[in-house]
Amino acid sequence: MGSPFGSRGPVSRLVTAAVALVATVGLATACGSGDDDSGGGRGGAADAKGVDDGATLTMWTRAATRPQSEALVKAYNAHHKNKVELTVVPTDDYQAKVGAAAGSKDLPDLFASDVVFVPNYTSSRLFADLTDRIDALPFADDLAQSHIKAGTYDGKKYVVPHTLDLSVLFYNKDLYRRAKLDPGKPPTTMAEWDQQARAVDKLGGGVSGTFFGGNCGGCGVFTWWPSIWAAGEDVLNKDGTEALLASDTAEKVYDTYRGWVQDDIVAPGARDETGVTWTGVFPKGKVGVMPMPSTTLGLMPKDLDLGVAPIPGPDGGKSTFVGGDAIGISATSDKTDQAWNFLAWSVGDEAQVDVVAAHKDVVARTDLASNKYSKADPRLVAINQLVADGRTPYALKFGQTFNDPNGPWLTLMRDAVFGDAAKVEKDNEAVTASLTD
Numbered sequence: 333m334g335s336p337f338g339s340r341g342p343v344s345r346l347v348t349a350a351v352a353l354v355a356t357v358g359l360a361t362a363c364g365s366g367d368d369d370s371g372g373g374r375g376g377a378a379d380a381k382g383v384d385d386g387a388t389l390t391m392w393t394r395a396a397t398r399p400q401s402e403a404l405v406k407a408y409n410a411h412h413k414n415k416v417e418l419t420v421v422p423t424d425d426y427q428a429k430v431g432a433a434a435g436s437k438d439l440p441d442l443f444a445s446d447v448v449f450v451p452n453y454t455s456s457r458l459f460a461d462l463t464d465r466i467d468a469l470p471f472a473d474d475l476a477q478s479h480i481k482a483g484t485y486d487g488k489k490y491v492v493p494h495t496l497d498l499s500v501l502f503y504n505k506d507l508y509r510r511a512k513l514d515p516g517k518p519p520t521t522m523a524e525w526d527q528q529a530r531a532v533d534k535l536g537g538g539v540s541g542t543f544f545g546g547n548c549g550g551c552g553v554f555t556w557w558p559s560i561w562a563a564g565e566d567v568l569n570k571d572g573t574e575a576l577l578a579s580d581t582a583e584k585v586y587d588t589y590r591g592w593v594q595d596d597i598v599a600p601g602a603r604d605e606t607g608v609t610w611t612g613v614f615p616k617g618k619v620g621v622m623p624m625p626s627t628t629l630g631l632m633p634k635d636l637d638l639g640v641a642p643i644p645g646p647d648g649g650k651s652t653f654v655g656g657d658a659i660g661i662s663a664t665s666d667k668t669d670q671a672w673n674f675l676a677w678s679v680g681d682e683a684q685v686d687v688v689a690a691h692k693d694v695v696a697r698t699d700l701a702s703n704k705y706s707k708a709d710p711r712l713v714a715i716n717q718l719v720a721d722g723r724t725p726y727a728l729k730f731g732q733t734f735n736d737p738n739g740p741w742l743t744l745m746r747d748a749v750f751g752d753a754a755k756v757e758k759d760n761e762a763v764t765a766s767l768t769d
Contacts, residue, residue, distance in 0.1 A: 380465075380468050380469065380676065381672075381673060381676050381677075382465075382669045382670060382671070382672035382673030382674070382675075382676055383414075383669040383670050383672075383673055384412050384413050384414050384670070384673050385413060385414070385670065386413040386414060386415075387413075387414050387415075387667050387670040388414075388415050388417060389414060389415070389416045389417065389440075389441045389442060389667060389670055389671055389674060390416075390417050390419070390440035390441050390442070391405065391416050391417065391418050391419070391440055391441065391442040391443065391444075391674075392418075392419050392420075392421055392426075392429070392430070392440045392442070392443040392444065393418065393419075393420055393421070393443070393444040393494070393657065393659075394420070394421055394422070394423040394426040394444070394446070394657070395420055395421065395422050395423045396423045396446075396657075397444065397494065397495045397656075397657050398420045399691070400494075400495045400688070400691070400693055401418060401420065401444070401494070401495070402418065402420075403687050403688075403691055404678055404683060404687055404688075405418045407682075407683065407686070407687045408674055408677055408678070408683070412673070412674075412677070414670050414673055414674065416442070416674055419440070426445075426446075427449065430443060430445070430453070430458075434456070434458055437664055439458065439662035439663075439664055439665075440662060440665075441661060441662060441665040441667050441670075441671045442659060442660070442661055442662070442665075442671050442674065442675070443659065443660070443662060444494045444495075444657040444658065444659040445491075445657060445658060445659075446655075446656075446657055447478075447479055447482050447483075447654070447655060447656055447657060447658045447724050448482070448655070448724065448725065448727075448730045448731075449730065449731065450482050450483045450490075450491055450658050451482060451483075451485065451572070451726055451727070451728050451730075452728055453490075453660075454483055454484070454485035454490045454491075455485055455728060457663055458662060458663055459483075459490035459491060459660035459661065459662065459663060460490070460660065460661040460662065460663050460665065460668055461488045461489070461490060462489055462490055462491070462492070462660065462661065462672070462675075463487075463488045463489045465672055465676070466480070466489045466492060467489075469676065469679070471679075471697055471699060474697045474698050474699040474700075475492060475493060475679060475696060475697055476493045476496060476654060476696050476697070476698070476719050476722075477720075478654040478719075478722050478723050478724035479491065479492070479493040479496075479654065479656070479658045479696070479724060480492070480493075481724065481726070482658065482724045482726055483658050483660065490660045491658035491659055491660040492658065492659060492660070492675050492678070492679050492696070493656065493658055493659075493679065493696035494656065494657040494658055494659035494678070494696075495656040495657045495693065495694075496626075496654060496655070496656040496693070496694035496695075496696055496719065497625050497626055497627045497655040497656040497694065498625070498626040498652040498653065498654060498655070498694060498715055498718055498719065498722060499554045499555050499558055499623055499624070499625060499626070499643055499652050499653040499655075500623065500624065500625075500626050500640050500641065500642065500643065500652060500714075500715060500718065501518060501519065501525070501621060501622070501623055501624075501640065501641040501642065501643055501644075502614055502621070502622060502623075502624045502628075502629075502638055502639070502640060503515075503518050503519075503528070503620060503621035503638065503639050503640075503641065504532070504614075504617060504619065504620055504621070504636070504637070504638055505637040505638060505639055506617070506636075506637050507532045507535065507539060507617075507619075507620050508528070508532065508620070510532075510535055511528075511531040511532045511534065511535055511620070512531070513528055513531055513532070515637075515639060516639075518621070518639055518641035519621065519641065519644055520641075520644050520648060520650075521644050521645070521646065521647055521648050522559060522584070522585065522588050522644055522645065522646045522647075523646070523647075524644070525542075525588070525621060525644060526588055526591065526592075528541075528620065528621055529541030529542040529592065529597055529620050529621055530595075530597055531620075532620030532621070533596075533597045533620065538618055539618050539619075539620070540597065540598060540599035540600075540618060540619050540620070541592065541597040541598070541619070541620045541621070542592055542597060542598055542599070542619060542620060542621055542622045543598055543599040543601075543602055543605075543610075543613045543614065543619050543622045544589065544598065544602055544605070544610075544622065544623070545602070545605040545606070545607050545610040546593075546598075546602040546603045546604070546605055546745070546746070546749060546750065547603065547604050547605055547606050547607075547737075547742070547746070548605060548606050548607035548610060548742075549734050549735055549736070549737065549739060549741045549742040549745065550607060550734065550735050551605070551607050551610055552741070552742075552745045553653065553725070553734050553735075553741070554623075554625070554653045554655065555623035555624075555643065555653070556585055556586075556589070556745075557653060557723075557725070558623075558642075558643040558650075558651040558652050558653055558722075558723075559585045559643055559644065559645050559646065559651075560579070560581050560582050560585060560645070561645075561649075561651035561723050562642075562643065562644055562645030562648070562649035562650050562651040563581045563645035563646060563647065563649055564645075564649065565579060565581050565582075567582070567725060568725055568726070568727055568767070570726070571726075572725065572726045572727030572728060572729070572730070572767060573727075573764070573767050573768050574764050574767065574768075575760050575761075575763035575764045575767065576760075577741075577744060577756075577759075577760045577763060578756050578757045578759075578760035581645070581646060582756075583753075583756070584646040585645075585646065586748035586749060586753065586756065587753075588646070589748070589749045590748065590749045590750075590753065593749055593750060599613055599618065599619050601613070603750060606737070611624060611625065611628050614628075614632075614638075615628075615631070615632055615633055615636065617633070617636055623643055625655075626640075626694055626715045627693070627694075629692070629711060629712070629715070630692045639711065640711040640714055640715060641714070642714075642718055642721065650718070650721055651721050651722060651723060652718045652719075652721060652722040652723075653722065653723065653724070653725075654719060654722035654723060654724045655724070656694075659675065659678075660675075661675070679696055679697065681700070684696060684697055684700050684703075685700060685703045685704065685705065689703050689704075689705040689706055689712075690705050692705070692709075692712060694715055694716055694719065695716050695719075696719075698716075698717070698719055698720045700716070701713060701716035701717045701719070702716070702717075727767055728767075729766060729767045729768075729769065732766060732769075733763060733766040733767055739766060740759060740762035740763045740765070740766050741763055743759055743762065744756060744759035744760060744762075744763060747759055
């Protein structure tokens with residue numbers, strides 16, 4: 333997710349309230365131009381590229397994506413007649429602002445969203461239908477399909493990828509060498525992950541095998557679920573109304589983490605880690621191997637020799653949580669063709685390579701995984717290629733169920749790893765109840 337381990341406490345309740353507001357006002361808001369102009373506008377060449385006639389477009393993104401959003405807008409404005417005026421909203425205030433704007437029919441022409449909250453907006457009809465426009469793109473099938481699916485409602489497509497953040501394994505090659513492990517062979521199963529983490533942990537001297545955010549629901553979603561997906565299983569049903577988090581495969585994943593806790597393989601602080609400092613542990617060079625957001629690669633110390641690998645399942649396979657933000661055109665915008673001109677450009681070759689890839693961010697298209705910038709760092713190619721193996725979960729009640737520290741998913745996480753594992757079955761039922769509440 334854009335920030336899967338972020339909002340907590342009162343903020344999470346604010347997010348839930350904002351989503352409820354969106355659901356209440358959405359249908360009224362959708363009476364704007366979106367439904368009339370939806371599927372592709374007026375036909376012809378304009379559908380593919382939109383209209384660049386000097387219009388001024390308003391756009392909102394949350395602070396979590398400021399660098400990427402500002403870079404795209406700056407590059408677009410420099411070479412187009414249209415001009416995008418970007419407003420960056422504090423991340424914790426974003427859903428409330430969108431909800432209030434929807435209620436007053438004052439949404440901007442373009443607005444992005446953490447991809448896991450996109451279903452709340454599509455089901456509330458806040459976005460214009462872009463189905464025909466997206467399908468007309470020559471690279472439509474190469475767009476990050478997990479984002480496209482998250483933004484599909486009643487068979488219609490409403491968003492394109494804006495920024496991507498993937499969950500991947502980071503491993504310390506120096507510690508691997510010291511532990512007599514091959515730094516060119518990261519784990520391909522959870523059993524290998526377990527073995528390698530334990531080998532590094534034996535080095536002692538303040539070195540630990542692994543680390544995770546044990547009091548952070550978003551962290552668990554982002555890094556535990558890929559191990560279940562890697563086994564070819566789902567964590568939720570198609571409609572996001574039933575939890576499948578007590579399966580045999582899920583239990584195997586929990587058991588591995590529980591073993592690390594019991595045998596003190598985990599770096600200190602995992603039990604209480606709420607996500608605030610989760611990504612700051614590995615860069616210190618004292619952890620062997622752990623799952624991390626791909627966006628942290630560019631923030632790592634230059635002298636830290638680290639490798640990147642897919643998150644494996646218990647017996648193999650690979651997957652990733654495709655987080656980040658998706659973006660669409662508001663249903664009330666009267667500049668749909670011009671707004672589409674920005675969106676089509678943003679997922680085109682120029683923007684994806686010379687803006688996104690140049691900034692070492694994950695590209696939104698699988699056909700551009702290997703490009704002139706990523707080729708300089710095989711780790712970036714590996715991350716980009718993972719998009720095709722990734723998933724983005726779909727659930728209208730995602731925030732209250734999985735991100736809220738008072739939600740049932742965190743209870744399940746805590747029981748599975750630190751408490752009474754026998755409660756997982758009942759905890760899973762509570763997750764389902766929250767998804768349908």
